[in-house]
Amino acid sequence: MTAKIARKRHYLLCRPHHFAVEYAINPWMDASADVDTARAVSQWETLVGTLRRLGHTVDTLDPEPGLPDMVYAANGAFSVDGVVYGARFRYPQRQAEAAAHEKWYRATGWRFAPPTETNEGEGDFAYVPGPGLVLAGYGYRTDPRGHAEAAEALSRPVISLKLVDDRFYHLDTALTVLDDETIAYYPGAFSTGSQTILRRLFPGALLADEADAVAFGLNSVSDDHHVVLNSEAAGMAEKLAARGYTPVPVDLSELKRGGGSVKCCIAELRAAA
Ligand code: ARG
Numbered sequence: 351m352t353a354k355i356a357r358k359r360h361y362l363l364c365r366p367h368h369f370a371v372e373y374a375i376n377p378w379m380d381a382s383a384d385v386d387t388a389r390a391v392s393q394w395e396t397l398v399g400t401l402r403r404l405g406h407t408v409d410t411l412d413p414e415p416g417l418p419d420m421v422y423a424a425n426g427a428f429s430v431d432g433v434v435y436g437a438r439f440r441y442p443q444r445q446a447e448a449a450a451h452e453k454w455y456r457a458t459g460w461r462f463a464p465p466t467e468t469n470e471g472e473g474d475f476a477y478v479p480g481p482g483l484v485l486a487g488y489g490y491r492t493d494p495r496g497h498a499e500a501a502e503a504l505s506r507p508v509i510s511l512k513l514v515d516d517r518f519y520h521l522d523t524a525l526t527v528l529d530d531e532t533i534a535y536y537p538g539a540f541s542t543g544s545q546t547i548l549r550r551l552f553p554g555a556l557l558a559d560e561a562d563a564v565a566f567g568l569n570s571v572s573d574d575h576h577v578v579l580n581s582e583a584a585g586m587a588e589k590l591a592a593r594g595y596t597p598v599p600v601d602l603s604e605l606k607r608g609g610g611s612v613k614c615c616i617a618e619l620r621a622a623a
Contacts, residue, residue: 352594353594354529354574354575354594354595354596355574355575356404356405356573356574356575356576357573357574358405358406358407358573359401359406359407359571359573359618360406360407360409360618360619360620360621361401361406361407361408361409361571361616361617361618361619362408362409362410362411362423362426362454362616362617362618362619363394363397363398363408363409363410363411363421363423363615363616363617364410364411364412364413364420364421364422364423364615365391365394365410365413365421366387366390366391366394366413366420366421366605367387367391367413368387368413368414368415368416368417368418368420369385369387369390369391369418369419369421369604369605369608370385370387370418371383371385371418371607371608372418372443373441373443375440375441375443375444375609376490376516376517376519376609377516377517377519377609378517378606378607378608378609378610379607379608379609380607383607385604385607385608386604389604390421390604390605393600393601393602393603393604393605394421394602394605394615396600396601397578397600397602397612397615397616398410400578400598400600401571401578401616404573404576404578404598406573409458409619411423411426411450411451411454412450414446414447414450416446417444417446417447417450418608419443419444419447419608420447420450421605421608421610421615422473422608422610422614422615423451423614423615423616423617424471424472424473424522424610424613424614424615424616424617425437425439425444425447425470425471425472425473425520425614426447426448426450426451426471426617427451427452427455427471427472427617428469428471428472428475428477428500428504428617429455429460429617429618429619429620430477430484430504430506430620431504431620431621431622431623432460432461432620432621432622433460433461433463433503433504433505434455434460434461434462434463435463435465435469435471435475435499435500435503435504436448436451436452436455436462436463436464436465436471437451437465437469437470437471438465438466438467438468438469438496439468439470440468440470440490440491440492451471451617452464460619463503463504465496465499465503466499467493467495467496467498467499468491468492468493468495468496469491469492469493469496469497469499469500470491470492470520471617472522472613472617472618473487473491473492473520473521473522473614474486474487474488474491474492474496474520474521474522475487475492475500475508475521476521476522476525476526476527476533477506477527477618477620478527478530478531478533479527479530480530480531481531481551482506482507483506483507483508483509483551484500484501484504484506484507484508484509485508485509485511485521485525485527485533486500486508486509486510486511486521487511487512487513487520487521487524487525488510488511488512488513489512489513489514489519489541490513490516490519490520491519491520492521494510497510509547509551510544511525511540511541511544511547511548512540512541512543512544513539513540513541514539514540514541515538515539517563517564518536518539518563519609520614522568522569522613522614523539523563523566523568523569523610523614524536524539524540524563524568525539525548525568526568526569526570526571526572526577526613527572528556528572528574528577528590528593528595529572529574530574531554532552532554532555532556532593533548533552533555533556534555534556534557534558534568534586534589534590535548535555535556535557535558535568536557536558536559536560536562536563536568537557538560538563539563556589556590556593558586558589559585561585562583562585562586562589565580565582565583565584565585565586566579566580566582566583566602566606566610566611566612567579567580567582567583567585567586567587568586568613569610569611569612569613569614570583570586570611570612570613571612571613571616571618572595575595575596576595576596576597576598577590577595577596577597577598578598578600578612579597579598579599579600579611579612580599580600580601580602580603580606580611580612581599581600581601581602581603582601582603582606583599584599587599600612602615
């Protein structure tokens with residue numbers, strides 16, 4: 351087992367100031383249940399503090415009223431090598447979030463590629479730096495035409511993976527990139543063909559089970575050494591530790607009620623090399 355060396359990252363998050371569950375667009379959301387917004391904010395603050403303590407740079411997007419899901423900043427865009435492919439949300443309730451992200455990226459000097467196809471940013475796109483591959487989910491949110499559009503905008507090959515279990519409606523609920531070459535995923539979230547693709551491309555992947563995935567153990571963020579993940583995902587934390595990673599559990603139970611956890615709250619900003 352080789353020693354893991356952390357690499358500094360740059361992240362974009364959005365405080366859950368207006369967080370609520372007012373509609374249900376994934377099976378985790380129950381619009382009739384009360385959400386504790388103050389608790390969501392304090393859990394989110396712990397997440398931000400954890401990322402900063404690990405040495406990462408955290409920028410924030412201003413939360414907007416009427417956009418209760420804006421805390422899930424991963425969905426707003428997907429960046430690789432200084433280029434940002436913008437999002438176009440599937441459901442009308444979230445569509446206005448895209449403009450807020452676009453404005454932020456343009457104001458901070460990123461090269462912004464506007465989308466014409468439906469895609470939910472880093473929720474459905476992941477980047478594997480070693481082979482320079484983009485992994486992309488479809489089946490619930492992102493349109494496969496968005497995969498082709500991303501390949502063109504980012505000049506990277508995109509591997510399309512079909513999601514088949516609606517509890518794992520975004521790629522980032524079922525698969526995570528641990529370092530330049532290594533991914534972890536829950537096979538049951540993918541179609542048979544996509545499982546075979548993943549086995550072929552990543553024979554050394556860490557395989558998660560259903561319990562890990564349901565605890566949002568794959569909705570994690572790694573700096574090649576530390577893996578920040580939902581504290582309910584104790585089994586996943588053990589598997590990561592056995593592979594030489596250092597799991598860093600954070601309680602995001604309130605944000606799980608919107609159907610998201612650590613990764614959903616974080617957009618990674620990948621500047622030009
Ligand atoms: N309520 C949000 C939705 O259903 C949750 C988004 C979670 N984000 C993620 N990257 N998986 O759209």
